[in-house]
Amino acid sequence: MSKKALQVGVIGYGYWGPNLVRNFSECEETDLVMIADLQPERLKKLKSRYPAVQTIRDPLALIRSAKIEAVAIATPLKTHYALARAALEHGKHVLIEKPMTASAREAEALVRLADKRGLKILVDHIFVYSGAGKCLKEHFEELGEPRYFDSTRVNLGIFRDDTNVIWDLAPHDLSILLN
Numbered sequence: 001m002s003k004k005a006l007q008v009g010v011i012g013y014g015y016w017g018p019n020l021v022r023n024f025s026e027c028e029e030t031d032l033v034m035i036a037d038l039q040p041e042r043l044k045k046l047k048s049r050y051p052a053v054q055t056i057r058d059p060l061a062l063i064r065s066a067k068i069e070a071v072a073i074a075t076p077l078k079t080h081y082a083l084a085r086a087a088l089e090h091g092k093h094v095l096i097e098k099p100m101t102a103s104a105r106e107a108e109a110l111v112r113l114a115d116k117r118g119l120k121i122l123v124d125h126i127f128v129y130s131g132a133g134k135c136l137k138e139h140f141e142e143l144g145e146p147r148y149f150d151s152t153r154v155n156l157g158i159f160r161d162d163t164n165v166i167w168d169l170a171p172h173d174l175s176i177l178l179n
Contacts, residue, residue, distance in 0.1 A: 003029070005028070005030055005031040007031050007067055007069040008031065008033060008070045008071075009032075009033055009035065009063075009071050009092075010024065010035045010072045011036045011059040011072070011074065011083060012037060012074035013035055013037040013074075014074065015074075016124075017035075020074055021050065024072070025050060033054065033067050033068060034062050034068060035050075035054070035055050035062075036056050036058060036059040036061070036062040037055070037057065038059075040057065060086060070095065070120075072094075073095065073096045074097045075097075077101075080097075080099075081102065081106040084101075084110050088114055088117055088119055089113070092119070093122075094119070094122070095121075095123075096122070096123055098123050
């Protein structure tokens, strides 16, 4: 007997949203049900590629939908806390793009809410699962606790004006060490 696929909605189809949409649509354990984005031209483009997926402009309508069990948030940082909180309050599991929130206090509040509701909340740290990340993790485990870590960025991606470089890029490198 096969397990029922998790019904997923994605909020945000800008820079990183297309990657989430592609991965959820190709994953056998998930059923991509709905995508919300504020820009109609993005939804039109998306609909031509994923005609079976419902598209809407209102992220709160996605969150309130009884069809959705989990919400992935790929929106500007300033919206992360409010959207994740709403999703948790509506009984949805949550995946948030990094940085999780604009402050540690907001992140801690979301984790407490998820725990209280018996829900999962995750932050998307893709480097943890990369070959290089796994290799580094193995070497650090062999050597013991790191005392110094240095990394060099050769591709900074898009310039974000809603957060600083430490909150935006450092989590990639630190997540390898901490997981």
